[in-house]
């Protein structure tokens with residue numbers, strides 16, 4: 001269900017005329033995904049993914065496309081946006097902005113083990129370090145200002161206890177964002193949505209190999225620790241309770257820290273940022289659930305999952321970083 005705008009073989013061949021990627025061999029719609037139209041595109045030169053952006057505009061896209069290009073050229077396994085004959089990496093098809101990126105191998109692992117967690121942690125640290133030399137700055141558009149703007153819109157739909165929780169956490173996060181500890185946190189381009197369905201693995205369950213990280217369309221500049229917290233809140237939990245699984249958490253964090261050790265400020269900030277990461281997805285899921293966009297076609301994710309994770313992070317102290 002992720003072909004919102006159909007693309008014919010003729011359209012694809014005409015598009016390919018603007019690239020140096022060879023001739024069309026095959027074109028197949030991708031069923032997964034909720035936001036964009038995606039096709040697997042095979043040419044005489046290789047395998048690619050064609051994306052038509054259904055929501056983001058031409059003006060918003062360069063940050064994401066150029067970030068992927070930057071990371072790919074610095075050896076981070078991410079889809080590499082292909083360059084058109086005119087030197088750009090974004091074009092238009094059926095009035096939608098569109099790009100062709102390299103196809104990564106592998107598939108996502110719904111039940112990751114410690115080896116998957118370690119690979120994901122290491123790759124995210126590599127992406128953070130490589131992102132230091134990226135020159136375009138765009139904040140995480142789903143950061144604190146967005147929570148402050150969105151929470152009042154969803155409050156009318158919440159029970160009294162939910163409203164109390166969300167308001168309290170927002171106040172705490174607002175105060176914490178002004179603290180010296182927060183200001184000292186390492187900051188830069190971050191994926192901001194590195195859930196398990198956004199990492200592809202090759203190999204076997206016991207010996208996985210990293211295929212790469214996909215779906216950069218929530219990326220933005222934020223604290224690197226927020227990115228880590230978003231990830232472990234998805235990768236390293238008992239699904240039904242949100243409780244952190246310590247073996248997976250340690251595997252994830254140790255692998256990350258081998259590439260980029262955590263700072264003292266990050267060690268202090270860790271419990272608060274785990275809550276920030278849970279709040280971020282509780283808010284977006286509440287918003288999508290109660291105030292869906294007109295074009296949104298798929299069933300929204302369950303907001304209660306992140307309410308549970310937030311409560312759990314407040315009730316149980318996280319293991320030290």
Ligand SMILES: Nc1ncnc2c1ncn2[C@@H]1O[C@H](COP(=O)(O)OP(=O)(O)O)[C@@H](O)[C@H]1O
Nearest residue numbers: 030032033034035036049079102103104214215
């Ligand atoms: N570069 C890529 N290489 C391999 N598979 C990809 C690539 N990009 C997307 N996919 C596949 O397409 C699916 C949908 O992509 P995704 O970016 O999650 O879509 P959406 O932005 O619409 O949510 C992914 O789950 C993955 O299977």
Ligand SMILES: N[C@@H](CCOP(=O)(O)O)C(=O)O
Nearest residue numbers: 034035193195215281285301
């Ligand atoms: N990971 C987010 C939703 C983002 O959607 P995606 O399919 O584009 O990754 C969530 O789980 O709420």
